[in-house]
Amino acid sequence: MKYDPEKHYRKSLRLQGYDYTSAGLYFITICTDQRQCLFGTIVDSEMRLSDYGQIVSDEWMRSRVMRQEIDLDAWVIMPNHLHGIVIMLPTDKPHVGAHGRAPLPRVPQRVGIAHREPRSLASFVAGFKSAATKRINIIRKAPGTPVWQRNYYEHIVRNESSLQRLRQYIHNNPLSWQEDQLHPDVPSKW
Numbered sequence: 001m002k003y004d005p006e007k008h009y010r011k012s013l014r015l016q017g018y019d020y021t022s023a024g025l026y027f028i029t030i031c032t033d034q035r036q037c038l039f040g041t042i043v044d045s046e047m048r049l050s051d052y053g054q055i056v057s058d059e060w061m062r063s064r065v066m067r068q069e070i071d072l073d074a075w076v077i078m079p080n081h082l083h084g085i086v087i088m089l090p091t092d093k094p095h096v097g098a099h100g101r102a103p104l105p106r107v108p109q110r111v112g113i114a115h116r117e118p119r120s121l122a123s124f125v126a127g128f129k130s131a132a133t134k135r136i137n138i139i140r141k142a143p144g145t146p147v148w149q150r151n152y153y154e155h156i157v158r159n160e161s162s163l164q165r166l167r168q169y170i171h172n173n174p175l176s177w178q179e180d181q182l183h184p185d186v187p188s189k190w
Contacts, residue, residue: 020088020120020121020122021069021088021119021120021121022088023088023089023090023091024087024088024156024157025073025085025086025087025088025156025157025163026085026086026087026088026121026154026155026156026157027083027084027085027154027155027157027166028082028083028084028085028086028121028125028152028153028154028155029081029082029083029152029153029154029182030081030082030125030128030129030148030149030152030153031080031081031148031149031152031182032080032081032147032148032149033146033147033148033149034149035080035081035149035182035184036080037079037080037184038050038052038053038079038080038136038147039052039053039056039077039078039079039080039082040052040053040077040079041079042078042079042174042177045174045175045177046174047076047077047078047079047174049077051139052136052139052140052147053077055132055135055136055139056077056082056132056136057077059128059131059132059135060072060075060077060082060084060128060132062131063124063127063128066127067119067124067127068089068091069088069089069091069119069124070086070087070088070089070124071086071087071089072084072085072086072087073085073086073087073163073167074166074167074170074171075170076170076171076173076174078173078174078177078180078182079177080182080184081182083169083170083173084170085157085163085166085167085170086121086124088120088121091119121154125152129147129148132147132148133146133147133148
C-alpha cells in the first residue's frame, strides 16, 4: 500500500519545536516488538544477556565510536527493552545529510514525521535499532522480522537532580523487574 500522509498520519511523541540535534542529555527507552523477552532474563536481580542481548549491548557501545555527536551515560538492557542516557555533544561540524549509517538520500528531503535530522537523537536511535536488528535477524535466520517496537520514549534531562534520579532508576531496573510496567506479566498502563 502506498503511503498516504492523510491516512497514515501518526502523531509525533517528540516535543514540538525542540531541536533534537541540540547538545544535552536524553533519557530513552526502546522496547522490543510485541514486548518479547529477546534479550535475556533476570536471575537474582541481575540481567543475564542472551546472544541477542549481547548484540544489543555491542551495538549500543559501538554507537559512541561510530557517531561522534553522541556519548553514552548510564544504560541497562532488560529482557524486552533498553534504558539509556544519551549525551548529544556540541558540534560545529556542518551536517552533510547522512545519518550515521544511512546513505545520502537520492530524493528530495522529506519533512515532518518521517524526516530525521542528521546527527539528531532520532538518527542515532534509528541507526542503532537498524544495526542491532540486522545482526539479530542474521542469527535467527529471519530477515525482515521486527525486533523493535516502532518509535521510542524520550525525556529531555533538564537538571542534575533529574539526571541522578534517572541514573538510579537505570541502576535499579533489574531489581524491580517483577513490578516493571514493561514486564510481560504486569498489566500495561496504556
